[in-house]
Amino acid sequence: MFKITTEVITGAEVREAVEGPDAGAVVLFFGTVRNNTDGRAVRCLEYEAYPPMAEKKMAEIAQEISEKWGIDRVAMVHRVGKLEIGEVSVAVAVASPHRKDGFEACKYAMDRLKQIVPIWKREVWADGEAEWVKPDAVFFDTAKPHKTAPQTD
Amino acid sequence: MFKITTEVITGAEVREAVEGPDAGAVVLFFGTVRNNTDGRAVRCLEYEAYPPMAEKKMAEIAQEISEKWGIDRVAMVHRVGKLEIGEVSVAVAVASPHRKDGFEACKYAMDRLKQIVPIWKREVWADGEAEWVKPDAVFFDTAKPHKTAPQTD
């Protein structure tokens, strides 16, 4: 299960996708929206994706995991649209016979997701400013308000 | 939250215990009952614990994690009694600002739980035999039926 969704992520969807009577260890990762980034107050986040390519890349990550660890039970879901503080942006589940492999594979999935899956985050600060984020730095400060950005609360 | 329980573990209990608006990465581990051990069919498992000491040792593991990674949001719950195939025996949740630390700390919690927390597992095989398990080998083959072992299905 590799999915871009606009729905709330509960975790049950990825967990159910990997569970089975012969898989004893399930490792889950949830990324949630924090109320601050480097100390600056965040109002909400907006995620945009290129869904067909994102889902294809997620499946490729699962294929890499299958080759590295022999684990075939991997599920990933990433939400897009506006997310409030505390909401889950991404969930990854890995079921494996050995817990060590499960932790490694789940971490690997998240590392790769951030490298190759076309999804972008826009931070909407508490003061109303907004900007697209790039890895390790702000990529682009928007001069004009973004079309989908909330201007008031 | 460090708890020995006879209730079904959903995962929500540990997740809610660690979540917060400033903690972005949540790593969860679930151990579930598999339908076989080394190829031998399992009917169910029985777990016994020494609850006050188990909960004390869980809290000590959390203290170790706090010292090693500076992570204070750790929750652990372990179920006791008879567990059916697919049911969750143990759940650990760690919320952290950095996902790498979260994975390491969650794995550490499970490693330590298996070392120092007084909980014991008894395997009830599909053929009705039952035995207490010891790390890496069967500790003791029971000649007589255990008081709480199901003799029929």
Next chain:
Amino acid sequence: MNVTVKYFAVCHEMLDRSEEEMELPEGATVQTILKRLEEEWPEIAEFYEVMQMSVNWEYATENTELAEGDEVALIPPVTGGFDV
């Protein structure tokens, strides 16, 4: 030939559109599209060095040749998932 070009995130914002059809000469490559966009909006070229391109949902290079009906996309640095 005709291809579809998609713009996401900061590119979407800069160009003020999320996709368009483009008619390209035979033998066109990804580079052909990049040059055409630069003519319209010179600032976008500043971001080319950090940007990737895709053709039919796969990462591509400037020299990737295009064919009728291809779906091309400008891929700004991806920032999905969780921050740290």
Next chain:
Amino acid sequence: MNVTVKYFAVCHEMLDRSEEEMELPEGATVQTILKRLEEEWPEIAEFYEVMQMSVNWEYATENTELAEGDEVALIPPVTGGFDV
């Protein structure tokens, strides 16, 4: 003095009881309890080398001294969590 001794898992099964009160002489240690159990059930001594003991919810050694009201437990090798 009186202490409570608890037996879990395989010990519970071998001794056919989960706990008992034991009256011990002053100066008794964990060792005193182990010897008394061995008198009752010699086979249990085979497991002493893989077993641990606790006093008041903390791992203890054979030489740990006991006091009135202590809760002592025989701790077979722990196997909680998930197998592998």
